[in-house]
Amino acid sequence: MSSPADGGVQSNISAYWSRHADSYDAYQLERLRHDEVHQTWLNVWRRALPPPPATVLDVGTGTGHVSLLLAELGYSVYGIDLAEGMLDNAGAKAARLPFAPPILAVGDAVAPDFPPESFDVITARYVLWTLRTPAIALANWRRLLRPGGRLVAVDSTWFPDGIRSDPATAKEADFQHLYDDEVLTVLPLAQAISIDATADVVRESGFSDVRVTALDEVLELDRKYGVAPGHHVQTQYLVTAVNGD
């Protein structure tokens, strides 16, 4: 599914995430076992999205963290990712849900294969930083949103000092190996020094009412429970925007 233009970079990114799917999911599951973590993330999405019923596309759904929470809240959810290992974990969890599960499929977040105006909301948690051509992706996402539809992203400036010189990621050899200089040149947001860089791409892609909100409640939980290997405790941001004036 990688585009011919990406020089194989996307295949390497997807293979990386598939290789690390089990450990990624184990960490996410361990966190969500704390009820306050579960409730905090439910509240993040509940506040940012219009109330259900609404149809949501979760791009780069990974092991389904967002897709499953949104399904729990009563949304009709589609989740796509190019890393099949990540999707396998999401699918295993979705199969056990007592409510309507998300529909999960292999798909490129840069060019999701759906008819125009299919969705009320597009969500993307921890995806924009590792996305090639985010401006093209965002333009495509606008086409998939109905008029007045919303983009709801969560991300951070994960590596403001550069991935190569970050002491936490230095211990993650496979991560350092993948996110080498060639890959980083096609991921414009991976080493952003401010969340404004993300907001600017969203705005330049034609979205309106672009808002950035620090998720202080998530920061508190990270301080309390710690973060995944290779990460620092740092502020995550909710970036919301509207398709239309």
Ligand SMILES: C[S@@+](CC[C@H](N)C(=O)[O-])C[C@H]1O[C@@H](n2cnc3c(N)ncnc32)[C@H](O)[C@@H]1O
């Ligand atoms: C850090 S994980 C985040 C997963 C999930 N959104 C979450 O909140 O836990 C990044 C995900 O983005 C996916 N990804 C990166 N580039 C993608 C692309 N072009 N199309 C689809 N998924 C992509 C990766 O495969 C990975 O599953």
